[in-house]
Amino acid sequence: MRVGLIQLDIRYGDPAANFKQVSAAIQKAARQHVDVLVLPELWNTGYALDRLPELADQNGQQTQTQLSALARQWKVNIVGGSVAVARNGHYYNEMLTFDRQGQLLSRYDKVHCFGLMGEQEVMTAGNQENRFTLDNVPAFGVICYDIRFPEWLRKQAARGPQVLFVSAEWPTARLTQWRLLLQARAIENQAYVVAVNRVGDDPQNAFGGQSLVVDPLGKLVAIGGAHAQLITATLDLKQVERVREQLPVFADRRPELY
Numbered sequence: 439m440r441v442g443l444i445q446l447d448i449r450y451g452d453p454a455a456n457f458k459q460v461s462a463a464i465q466k467a468a469r470q471h472v473d474v475l476v477l478p479e480l481w482n483t484g485y486a487l488d489r490l491p492e493l494a495d496q497n498g499q500q501t502q503t504q505l506s507a508l509a510r511q512w513k514v515n516i517v518g519g520s521v522a523v524a525r526n527g528h529y530y531n532e533m534l535t536f537d538r539q540g541q542l543l544s545r546y547d548k549v550h551c552f553g554l555m556g557e558q559e560v561m562t563a564g565n566q567e568n569r570f571t572l573d574n575v576p577a578f579g580v581i582c583y584d585i586r587f588p589e590w591l592r593k594q595a596a597r598g599p600q601v602l603f604v605s606a607e608w609p610t611a612r613l614t615q616w617r618l619l620l621q622a623r624a625i626e627n628q629a630y631v632v633a634v635n636r637v638g639d640d641p642q643n644a645f646g647g648q649s650l651v652v653d654p655l656g657k658l659v660a661i662g663g664a665h666a667q668l669i670t671a672t673l674d675l676k677q678v679e680r681v682r683e684q685l686p687v688f689a690d691r692r693p694e695l696y
């Protein structure tokens with residue numbers, strides 16, 4: 439499975455500009471013969487949470503229409519990062535995933551809202567898992583702050599997915615934690631981690647990129663810089679099986695104790 443991590447800057451509170459740039463970035467990246475493209479968190483609005491009534495995508499309709507058409511046109515799977523969505527009078531930080539036919543495979547609302555950026559005051563947290571299959575590869579996806587909750591990821595990983603996709607707006611100040619948390623999540627779940635962070639600034643934070651791919655042993659396969667770029671990597675999914683056979687941590691769990 440060849441993955442393409444679309445690391446980009448996000449125009450704060452400007453969905454029209456962001457839809458345009460994401461469309462262009464997907465079309466450019468799709469030419470690199472990738473199987474899956476991955477986007478960062480809240481790429482339609484950034485963290486302009488005080489303006490969601492005017493900015494949020496109504497029921498995710500614009501996102502669905504655009505990403506579905508691009509997936510179909512370029513015959514590429516798209517883990518659509520996340521977008522701010524308005525639904526039934528609530529706002530959600532939502533990841534939409536599409537297969538190569540443009541079919542919507544899953545909608546996931548971020549389960550852990552991030553208080554430090556005021557998310558809890560505005561967004562409604564989700565409560566559903568996010569497992570899906572891309573080209574017969576079982577996978578799952580979470581959003582940014584979710585990676586600090588290993589039990590949430592473990593619960594999903596115990597059902598067998600081999601790849602964890604993460605979309606984030608992770609501030610530069612905590613990038614060491616970003617790398618270490620993702621490497622730990624890869625090791626403990628014996629899965630590939632494909633994680634995309636944004637670059638650039640918003641009025642409160644700077645974002646330093648370092649989108650990365652980690653193998654099931656925790657080794658960094660690829661890592662981005664602090665500028666907009668496409669990062670590509672090939673995942674050896676046989677390695678997941680080998681690692682799980684050699685060290686069967688899932689079978690050795692003691693769920694009766696924890």
Ligand SMILES: O=C(O)CCC(=O)C(=O)O
Nearest residue numbers: 552582583607608609612
């Ligand atoms: O956990 C962190 O340090 C960053 C989380 C975050 O920025 C987010 O969830 O948007």
